[in-house]
Each structure stands twice: as structure tokens, then as C-alpha cells.
Amino acid sequence: MAKKVAVIQGNTACALGAVYAGCNFFGGYPITPSTEVAEVLSEELPKVGGKFIQMEDEIAAMASVIGASLAGSKALTATSGPGVSLKQELIGYACIAEVPCVIINVMRGGPSTGMPTGPGQSDVQQAKWGTHGDHATIALVPSTIPEIFSETVRAFNLAEQYRMPVQVLFDEIVGHMREPIEFPEPGELEVINRTAPTVPPEKYKPYDTSFGDVPPLAAFGSNYRFHVTGLNKAQDGFPTTKAEYVDAEERRQVRKVESPENAANIEKNEEFKCDDAEVLIFAYGSTARSARYAVNKLREQGIKAGMFRPITLWPFPEKRVAALGKQVKAIVVPEMNLGQMILEVERVTKGSCALGGVHRVDGEPINPDQIMSKVKEVM
């Protein structure tokens, strides 16, 4: 039987991807340009017995998502710009309390109210550093409509697998662009659910590291009861200020994402004509669409260009970018911000090649000509 095909916008693909992943709770607040994610889920979730709630503000939306997840739901919120800023407090809560959840950020220009209907990529460092305190971050940056669907599924998988918030960042361009998508059949994409405890209830500790760096998570309302707090806590979940516990827990929570083994599992990149590349374009999200076009055009002109496209932006693909930095003469980083991920590229390439940034913050996409000019300039 032929697969179901449709032409839909990125925000719709995101919502349908969430349903595919088994999302059964959405808590949100209206904000351009992400609102369609909420609108579609308000219609789709109750059809599968899921819950949709429009909360009183962005903070409440994030809070409801964490509460629902602790009660066993696969929970999602979607927002943009100022909404992400407001959610940062509780993204940190989900980090320290290790509560699986997915946050969609359809990026627009900023700061503040900025340009609500224009695209931007200026939240990419905020995704890593936005909430206070040391913590690990997983952030995914799809660039096509089918990829928004599949990366939303993967975001749920990673959230459940690593017991933490996962952010999916795309921008207004792909959020509102319509593209064909062939919907995966049920079972075609892997769907991962959190590991539930198997110990007797009286032995359960919500942060029991004897099960590894990602302790099993029980649900409220099951046979297990436990305490959750945003304070630094010991393995039993109760607050502690004992230096050795605090230190061990903080380091474990970073290690579960950034250890080489786990980071390799989370990392996902596309390399387009990189094998013989002499100049590399590091591009992500909708900007990668222009970069792909630029690579082909440059090759027609005899310039050996390639594109490296992180699909997992955080943790940053350090090793691969460092290796490519030694291979190529120059790396060009186009971004709809004033230079954010170029800082990471600069950090890991350690001066092994020339660097050039292409930046726009006027609400217009970066076009291939701008990228090609910069490539020629740095070569």
C-alpha cells in the first residue's frame, strides 16, 4: 500500500511527529510563529486520548509539561522568542530533576518582541546556556519538513532515553514553509519510552546511579512514590547540601549527555560533498537549504565546496568539525544571527583553517549568493 503523502507546513509536521512519537500531553501558550503546533495538537491529541491545555502563560505551560511527564505522560510544549526566555527557569528544573520533555522553539528575530513574523537563528546559544547553572543540553535543528517530523520523534526518544528536556529548534522559514512529506508507517521510525523501575517500590530511588548515568523513572500514580525537587538532591531525591553528593550529581547529569559514548549516540550530522572539499560551509536549519545550493553552484565553478550540517546542534559535534577543519582551507558559517555557532567552530578548529561568517538579522533568509561571495573571499 502506498504511503500517505501530504503537503504540509513545518509546524504541522512537528505536531504530527509528536503524535507519532506517542506524545499524549501538550501544554502551551500562543506565540508566533509556533502557534500552529498548538493548534494542530489541540485537534489531534484528544483523538488519541491525549490532553491539550492552553495555560495562562509560557512558564505555566512548561510547568504543566513537567508535571504531566512526572505523572507518566510524554509531554511537549512549543514556543518562540520571548516564550523561550520565559521557559528557561523551568527548563533548568527539568534538567536538575531529570524530567523527560520536549520543547519546540520556532525561532524568530529578537531580542525581546523583535520581529515575531520573521525568521531568526539567534536562540542557538540560548538553547545551550539559557537556563542558569551548569547543565547538559540536547538541541536538534531540522531543516526540511520531513526532517521536522522525524527529528520531533527523535527528540522524544532522546528525552525519554536520557531523562531530560530536549529542544528542537527550527525557524519561521521552515515552520511555515510547505513541503511534501511521506508519512512513516507506525513502527517504521523507532519510538523509545523511558525505562521504568523494576525494583520493589520500597527500594526505589529516583536518582539511583547503580542503574547507570540515567536512573529509571517511575510515574506518579503508579506503585511507586517518590519526591522530586529543584534543589540539589541525593540519589533518594531529597535535598542535600553535602558537597560530595552535589558534585557527583551535577557531573553525572552532564556526563549522561557529554560522555564520548553518549554524545556519539546523540550526534547526527549530514555531510554533503565533504570528502574532497577544500572549503566547508557549516550550516544548520533553514540556512542549510541555501548552503546546499551554494555548494552545487560553487562546484560548477570549479570550487571544491562541501557542507557540514549538524542535525544535533548540542552537544556540538566537536571531533568531526575539528577533523574537517584540518582538511579544508576555510570554513564559512552562515547564520541568521550576528555570529553564534561560528564561536563553537572557532573553538574546536583552533585556528587550523580560515573562518568567515555570513550574518543576517533583518528577518530575511541568507541567500546562496551571499554564501558564495564569502567562500570566494576566504579562499
Next chain:
Amino acid sequence: MSYDYDKWIRPGKLPHIWCPGCGHGIVMKGLIRALDICGLEKNNTAIVSGIGCASRLPGYIDACTLHTAHGRAAAFATGVKMAKPEMTVICCGGDGDGTAIGGNHFIHACRRNIDMTYVLMNNHIYGMTGGQFSPCTPTGAKASTTPYGNPDPIFDISKLAIGAGATFVARTTAFHATQIDKLIAEGIKHKGMAVIEVVDDCPTTYGRRNKFRSVVDMMKVLKDTAVPVVAAAKMTAEQLEGKILTGVLYQENKPEYCEQYAKVIAKAKGA
């Protein structure tokens, strides 16, 4: 009647953090009696709080307990309740947590009439941070941030809850210990948003700045200012000046939020 306190006290978690003379412990005992009166199951009971002295309460109770971020208890609790409507959900916290930083969540939980019970301990001050004025600090009172006396008017929490749409609103004080459990139990049994305001005291950060010589003096004020609603009906406005009404202040039956959402699901599935 005897109550099974041991059943609900989490083993190994006492002593609590509260100062001698603080009313929160009296409220916690009242809450435990209410849990016992209602015959709740521990695994099916969620107790959710924000940040502050009063919000440390859930850690001492042997149930599904969630100590959230400052002011956010009602919003987290809404997620828990929506996800598992069969659970009994109780929020607890203080006046600053619930009506200042958490005011928006508080009024909207009331508006939705979601089936939860919010036990709000009003000690008129931010105790944990050392005694700054809250939206419930009496005008003129001294706090660490009102050295010249508090210029702010106060929130009447119960009136706020009624105005926002809560369908069971009651008030008592830490002095009236035996009324606390009865009102909380009624709130738990009520289908919809129940707010139980318990006016209590903070001798450490409020009492000593406001010329209360002892905890007994503070308790005496709670005793003397409380007027049961029944008695108040026969009193003049002049006689009621400076008094607080206690007992069940408001109760009505209205559609409950999770039940309403269940209808949405039925409609979506039928469509």
C-alpha cells in the same frame, strides 16, 4: 477520634526546618488528619508545592511529592492532574509564593475549577529569605524591605480565590487547629478547585519586627481576630473592622475541568 499520623509521615525526614512557634507545623498536622479523614491512598495522592518555608511541607509527607519552582505549584499540579485525573492533587505553599510570583497560576487554577485543593499558609511575610514584605503583609507593618512601614495594600486571598472562580473557599487560622483538618478534608472531597487559606504566624521574621513579644501573643491575635462566618452575619461593619472571617466562605457546584476535558476527548473521538 484518633488519627494515623505515622502512616503519612515520611520515615527519616523529621525534624522539619520550621522555627519554634511557626504555624506551618500545625497546618501540616491538620493536613495529615485531613488525608486520614479522606482515607486517601499514598500512591494516588500528589502533594505539590512551590518555594518557601511552607513549600517544604511535601518532603515530610509519604506520598507522591513535588517541590517545584517559586510560585509554580498550581501550574505543575495542573499538569499532574490533567495527566492522571484519578489522582488526588493537593497544593501547598505560602502567601508570597502563591499570590505574588505564583499569582497568575493561582487565579487561573481557580478559574478552570480543576479538581485540586490548595492549602495556602498565609503568614504575611517571605520567611525563608528573611522577612521581606509579601502581598499579604499588613499595610504599615515592618518587614526587612519596609523599614519605614509597609506602604502596600494587601490581597485578601480568599476573596481573590472566590473572584477568580474557585468553587470551594474556606479560611481558618493556625490557632483553630481542629478546624484546619475539617476544612481541608471538605476541600479534598469537593469536586473542583478548593482553596483553604490558613492564616498563621512567622515569629522569627514577622513577629519580632512587629512588636509581638512572644508566639503566644501572635496566636492570641489569630484567636481574637477570627470571626466565624455565621457569627459575622449578625455583626455590624464596625464590629467586623480588622477581623477575618473563618469557616466555609463560599461553595458551589460547577463543571470540573478534567471532566470537561473528558468530554472534549469523547467529542474528538466521535468526530
